[in-house]
Amino acid sequence: MSKPTVALKSVxxxxxxxxxxGMQLTGDRFTMDTASLGNDLSTLPNFPAExxxxxxxxxxxxxxxxxxxxxxVRTAGDAPDVLVAMNPAALKANIKxxxxxxxxxxxxxxxxxxxxNKVGYGANPLDDGTLSSYKIHALALTSMTVSALSELPLSRxxxxxxxxxxxxxxxxxxxxxxxAATEAFLKVKFAHKPDILQANxxxxxxxxxxxxxxxxxxxxxxxAPAHMPxxxxxxxxxxxxxxxxxxxxxxxxxxxxxxxxxxITPASDILHELSKHKKFGVTTFQAEDEIAAIxxxxxxxxxxxxxxxxxxxxxxxxxxxxxxxxVMLELPLLIIDVQRGGPSTGLPTKTEQADLLxxxxxxxxxxxxxxxATSTPxxxxxxxxEAVRIATKYRxxxxxxxxxxxxxxxxxxxxxxxxxxxxxxxxxxxxxxNFLPYERDPHSLARPWAIPGTKGIEHRIGGIExxxxxxxxNYEPANHDFMVRTRQAKIDGIQVPDLVVDDPSGDARVLFxxxxxxxxxxxSAVEELRNNGEKIAQAHIKYIAPFPKNLGAVLDKYPHVITxxxxxxxxxxxxxxxxxxDIVRYNxxxxxxxxxxxxxxxxxxxxxxx
Amino acid sequence: MVDIALTKKDFTSDQExxxxxxxxxxxxxxxxQAFLPELGLPRExxxxxxGIGCSSRFPYYLNTFGLHSIHGRAPAIASGLxxxxxxLTIFVITGDGDALSIGGNHLIHALRRNVExxxxxxxxxxxxLTKGQYSPASEQGKITKSTPYGSLDxxxxxVSLAIGAEATFVARTIDSxxxxxxxxxxxxxxxxxxxxxxxxxxxxxxxxxxxxxxxxNETKEGSLLQMIHGQPxxxxxxxxxxxxxxxxxxxLSSIDESALVIHDAHNADPSYAFALSRLSGSSLExxxxxxxxxxxxxxxxAMVNDQLKSIIDTQGAGDLEKLLNSGDTWVVD
Numbered sequence: 001m002s003k004p005t006v007a008l009k010s011v012x013x014x015x016x017x018x019x020x021x022g023m024q025l026t027g028d029r030f031t032m033d034t035a036s037l038g039n040d041l042s043t044l045p046n047f048p049a050e051x052x053x054x055x056x057x058x059x060x061x062x063x064x065x066x067x068x069x070x071x072x073v074r075t076a077g078d079a080p081d082v083l084v085a086m087n088p089a090a091l092k093a094n095i096k097x098x099x100x101x102x103x104x105x106x107x108x109x110x111x112x113x114x115x116x117n118k119v120g121y122g123a124n125p126l127d128d129g130t131l132s133s134y135k136i137h138a139l140a141l142t143s144m145t146v147s148a149l150s151e152l153p154l155s156r157x158x159x160x161x162x163x164x165x166x167x168x169x170x171x172x173x174x175x176x177x178x179x180a181a182t183e184a185f186l187k188v189k190f191a192h193k194p195d196i197l198q199a200n201x202x203x204x205x206x207x208x209x210x211x212x213x214x215x216x217x218x219x220x221x222x223x224a225p226a227h228m229p230x231x232x233x234x235x236x237x238x239x240x241x242x243x244x245x246x247x248x249x250x251x252x253x254x255x256x257x258x259x260x261x262x263x264i265t266p267a268s269d270i271l272h273e274l275s276k277h278k279k280f281g282v283t284t285f286q287a288e289d290e291i292a293a294i295x296x297x298x299x300x301x302x303x304x305x306x307x308x309x310x311x312x313x314x315x316x317x318x319x320x321x322x323x324x325x326x327v328m329l330e331l332p333l334l335i336i337d338v339q340r341g342g343p344s345t346g347l348p349t350k351t352e353q354a355d356l357l358x359x360x361x362x363x364x365x366x367x368x369x370x371x372x373a374t375s376t377p378x379x380x381x382x383x384x385x386e387a388v389r390i391a392t393k394y395r396x397x398x399x400x401x402x403x404x405x406x407x408x409x410x411x412x413x414x415x416x417x418x419x420x421x422x423x424x425x426x427x428x429x430x431x432x433x434n435f436l437p438y439e440r441d442p443h444s445l446a447r448p449w450a451i452p453g454t455k456g457i458e459h460r461i462g463g464i465e466x467x468x469x470x471x472x473x474n475y476e477p478a479n480h481d482f483m484v485r486t487r488q489a490k491i492d493g494i495q496v497p498d499l500v501v502d503d504p505s506g507d508a509r510v511l512f513x514x515x516x517x518x519x520x521x522x523x524s525a526v527e528e529l530r531n532n533g534e535k536i537a538q539a540h541i542k543y544i545a546p547f548p549k550n551l552g553a554v555l556d557k558y559p560h561v562i563t564x565x566x567x568x569x570x571x572x573x574x575x576x577x578x579x580x581x582d583i584v585r586y587n588x589x590x591x592x593x594x595x596x597x598x599x600x601x602x603x604x605x606x607x608x609x610x
Numbered sequence: 611m612v613d614i615a616l617t618k619k620d621f622t623s624d625q626e627x628x629x630x631x632x633x634x635x636x637x638x639x640x641x642x643q644a645f646l647p648e649l650g651l652p653r654e655x656x657x658x659x660x661g662i663g664c665s666s667r668f669p670y671y672l673n674t675f676g677l678h679s680i681h682g683r684a685p686a687i688a689s690g691l692x693x694x695x696x697x698l699t700i701f702v703i704t705g706d707g708d709a710l711s712i713g714g715n716h717l718i719h720a721l722r723r724n725v726e727x728x729x730x731x732x733x734x735x736x737x738x739l740t741k742g743q744y745s746p747a748s749e750q751g752k753i754t755k756s757t758p759y760g761s762l763d764x765x766x767x768x769v770s771l772a773i774g775a776e777a778t779f780v781a782r783t784i785d786s787x788x789x790x791x792x793x794x795x796x797x798x799x800x801x802x803x804x805x806x807x808x809x810x811x812x813x814x815x816x817x818x819x820x821x822x823x824x825x826x827n828e829t830k831e832g833s834l835l836q837m838i839h840g841q842p843x844x845x846x847x848x849x850x851x852x853x854x855x856x857x858x859x860x861x862l863s864s865i866d867e868s869a870l871v872i873h874d875a876h877n878a879d880p881s882y883a884f885a886l887s888r889l890s891g892s893s894l895e896x897x898x899x900x901x902x903x904x905x906x907x908x909x910x911x912a913m914v915n916d917q918l919k920s921i922i923d924t925q926g927a928g929d930l931e932k933l934l935n936s937g938d939t940w941v942v943d
Contacts, residue, residue, distance in 0.1 A: 036940045181938050234939045251930055258694050278921045280928030283914060288719040292686035299690030325680050418931045452675040452698050455654045460670045462678025
């Protein structure tokens with residue numbers, strides 16, 4: 001007899017375990033199965049910088065949070081409804097985030113005296129009553145997995161490693177997730193290791209069956225599909241969307257895509273993804289360092305390719321001088337900075353927005369570049385294409401800012417119609433008499449993209465100040481002043497879309513203004529505030545240099561503007577200096593995204609400030 | 611190939627050359643301008659990329675495509691161009707500071723990858739453009755503006771460094787010897803992968819006479835150990851013989867010349883060329899000159915583009931629609 005089913009509107013699950021427990025994979029699979037069911041969702045992977053921190057310790061805890069619902073989801077959720085904790089460290093590291101009444105599933109086999117001591121539990125929390133306000137399911141996950149696999153020719157260690165699949169099977173039963181896709185995934189992943197494949201499949205099915213038969217789990221849950229615009233969807237992470245956006249942009253511009261990159265967290269997955277797609281004519285070059293990565297990309301652009309480099313904050317610092325050269329050469333170049341916690345090595349696996357001023361100003365001299373920012377994982381596709389449009393049309397370096405939350409987080413994405421993608425065609429300078437390499441287009445102020453191999457336009461360019469039009473070396477005061485102002489004017493004149501303001505009542509007095517990955521938390525807070533009857537407007541800046549033309553008017557319209565940032569107020573500084581507008585700053589630099597609750601509270605403070 | 615043969619004048623730009631009077635760079639420039647027509651290539655298919663330093667102004671004076679980049683980075687920038695534009699012939703112009711100090715990393719990586727670049731390293735053993743500090747190629751004890759009590763650094767031997775990086779073509783020549791320089795340029799241009807040419811270049815302002823030992827008529831014949839493939843390695847007075855796994859110098863008068871090492875530039879083992887490179891010290895009294903090593907190994911750009919082609923040949927060209935729709939997808943009606 002099947003167990004009763006309860007319908008839920010939304011659920012937040014956090015899988016947590018040791019770095020070696022496979023929590024990211026478990027979370028990924030649950031996400032894919034959830035996406036295919038039609039729920040809206042958002043994810044937040046959170047893992048240590050160490051590949052394998054000492055087993056069973058707090059620094060070694062890796063987690064994956066997933067928020068899914070029958071309605072639109074903006075964030076990975078503030079507080080988990082369900083915590084799956086594979087060991088005492090995972091419990092201890094995450095328990096503070098759980099509201100009372102939350103469900104906790106733990107592997108009680110791991111709650112040994114030794115493991116409890118490692119994380120400073122004096123007594124076993126499963127026995128001492130400290131978890132009495134939660135629904136605890138203390139399961140012998142390890143031993144049940146090992147005994148289920150006893151017939152297979154596996155070492156005990158290999159058998160134990162399949163316990164994450166037991167947990168996934170159990171959760172899949174609890175929330176009615178389909179199993180076919182995960183089974184197919186395992187068959188591909190372990191195609192060459194038949195014993196390990198059997199172990200994973202068996203553990204997965206045993207976990208499912210355990211849910212169905214064990215008296216420990218009386219009910220299961222359903223979350224109906226969300227209402228989403230019609231179309232074909234897939235789940236996508238920010239880094240994958242960036243890679244796809246670059247491939248699409250190369251196709252739409254008919255340019256050869258060249259990525260020069262040096263591995264760095266959290267940007268490396270863009271390199272990994274692009275390196276798989278050589279059949280699109282994509283060249284990935286793993287350079288000897290960050291400087292060579294951007295240097296090679298600039299060299300490729302000089303030759304008429306689409307030069308791209310991907311990095312994070314420390315790498316952007318190393319690339320500064322070459323970005324300056326690209327400003328001088330006025331060649332298209334795309335620099336993608338997937339921001340992480342800084343300064344220096346900082347928090348390599350955590351998110352932050354503190355590279356904004358580095359992107360804007362981190363070079364010698366007056367060295368303006370275009371700076372744009374992506375706001376969600378799926379937005380990365382669009383913004384990669386936008387970055388290419390601007391770089392190629394205006395012959396300028398473009399810094400595209402993403403961050404760790406966007407890069408590794410994922411959400412459903414309505415797959416665009418390839419036929420409807422914007423046309424990005426470019427023109428190279430043709431053979432001509434008396435060619436002038438720095439003669440500008442009167443509208444865009446772009447100079448010609450004059451590539452080697454074109455007869456009759458041989459010319460010499462470099463990082464030294466050049467004469468207007470001819471591009472020859474020139475140190476004259478008036479010419480330098482003119483060229484500095486012209487390079488700035490070119491960036492200021494880049495055509496970008498107006499800022500869209502969401503203000504349904506039309507008479508809100510407070511504007512929530514964000515940029516980057518704060519989009520989800522802000523939108524979620526705005527929704528909650530409006531549900532509570534508050535009037536609040538929201539706008540999200542994606543173009544920072546130049547700002548949208550209507551930004552000044554938008555700022556003038558609202559008496560109060562709150563700008564939450566995962567830095568100490570970098571966008572606010574830019575807004576204040578350009579528009580002389582007081583900005584209410586709300587800043588946290590914890591390496592984690594804002595919660596909806598704290599943004600609601602921050603807004604309430606402004607809304608009711610009298 | 612071009613329709614009408616080009617001349618030296620065709621490769622000379624209209625820019626006024628601004629090196630110091632007597633600089634060795636003039637003679638290298640003039641030799642290069644005279645040599646380029648020999649390649650039979652259209653001007654637009656030739657690119658000169660330089661870093662920073664006196665010699666890095668070189669591209670401005672050639673009527674080809676030219677890029678005067680930033681300090682030390684020319685090999686990296688040129689690598690991106692070479693990979694995406696295998697149709698171009700690319701020269702990198704660099705100096706001992708640019709290539710061995712600030713840009714040392716890019717140099718060795720371009721060489722080990724065997725990127726199709728012809729790298730001309732102008733070695734004057736001094737920093738000229740910054741007005742006279744010691745360089746990584748300066749002899750130990752050098753008194754300069756930044757080392758009034760003498761430099762303590764052990765210098766790089768650029769040829770040893772390049773061979774250590776397993777460069778496939780490594781040669782040494784001298785600014786003032788047009789004939790030799792031209793021959794080396796010819797051989798380097800015919801080579802498929804990276805070529806590193808060290809050019810001893812006199813700086814008349816900050817290190818004048820640094821190479822007198824190998825340029826003065828009285829001493830040069832006795833100092834230059836000529837390396838010609840298939841010929842014994844010797845100067846007018848000394849020769850090279852085997853000494854266990856290495857080489858040593860002997861006076862020609864003391865031996866039978868049949869004992870001399872016959873130069874094998876194509877020796878696959880880099881330790882052969884490396885051992886030759888160690889025969890010279892800072893004093894230049896015995897300086898091997900010519901091509902140390904020339905071995906065939908696939909060029910990097912060729913490999914990158916072959917790999918792309920073979921993937922497209924076997925898998926077909928990428929289909930964006932398919933890519934975007936790959937993996938688990940679902941339809942919302």
